[in-house]
Amino acid sequence: MDRYSDLLASVGVERGLIGPREAPRLWERHLLNSAVVVELVPLNAAVVDVGSGAGLPGIPMALVRPDVRMTLLEPLLRRSEFLREAVQVLDIADRVQVVRARAEEHREQYDVVTARAVAPLTRLAGWCLPLVAPGGQLLALKGASAAAEVAESGLDAELIACGDGLIDPPTTVVRLRRGA
Numbered sequence: 001m002d003r004y005s006d007l008l009a010s011v012g013v014e015r016g017l018i019g020p021r022e023a024p025r026l027w028e029r030h031l032l033n034s035a036v037v038v039e040l041v042p043l044n045a046a047v048v049d050v051g052s053g054a055g056l057p058g059i060p061m062a063l064v065r066p067d068v069r070m071t072l073l074e075p076l077l078r079r080s081e082f083l084r085e086a087v088q089v090l091d092i093a094d095r096v097q098v099v100r101a102r103a104e105e106h107r108e109q110y111d112v113v114t115a116r117a118v119a120p121l122t123r124l125a126g127w128c129l130p131l132v133a134p135g136g137q138l139l140a141l142k143g144a145s146a147a148a149e150v151a152e153s154g155l156d157a158e159l160i161a162c163g164d165g166l167i168d169p170p171t172t173v174v175r176l177r178r179g180a
């Protein structure tokens with residue numbers, strides 16, 4: 001995680017993937033908030049992180065859960081190239097793959113789909129629910145807007161606080177399950 005943090009603060013900032021103001025607060029605003037979401041991920045799950053950007057939340061989740069097979073899905077060339085480099089540098093290529101594609105054009109299914117800061121909940125659900133295998137779940141990491149987005153969407157979603165007692169504030173996750 002230290003190596004990933006260093007990579008984001010150097011190459012990530014130089015290439016405009018992370019704002020320079022984020023560099024001093026990477027751990028509390030980005031890495032730990034992402035990592036705690038693993039408490040909702042079953043053992044040995046196949047996970048896809050949609051719109052992974054510089055690897056959030058997918059890379060921290062993969063670093064703390066070596067049992068998980070992680071796909072980082074990112075359509076933009078510059079970002080997907082950074083992700084490929086990060087996977088090499090962090091030596092996690094045996095369990096983390098990078099796919100350059102939009103969610104709507106990706107055809108695989110996964111036990112868990114994650115997304116942070118990608119789209120409003122209704123649009124995100126439209127893109128991501130087809131990627132959720134039967135019995136699986138979509139985990140959308142949301143900020144203060146979470147409850148309002150759920151209410152507006154009319155979707156049957158749960159609001160979950162991840163990392164309660166570990167980080168303050170906890171990460172707000174909107175969970176949508178797909179029936180078995």
Ligand SMILES: C[S@@+](CC[C@H](N)C(=O)[O-])C[C@H]1O[C@@H](n2cnc3c(N)ncnc32)[C@H](O)[C@@H]1O
Pocket residue numbers: 050051052053054055056057073074075076079101102103104115116117118127
């Ligand atoms: C604001 S960034 C967030 C990146 C990262 N998840 C984070 O939290 O730092 C949104 C990302 O979603 C990606 N994205 C936008 N539309 C997408 C789509 N239809 N399918 C997959 N990724 C998409 C963008 O390329 C961008 O990298």
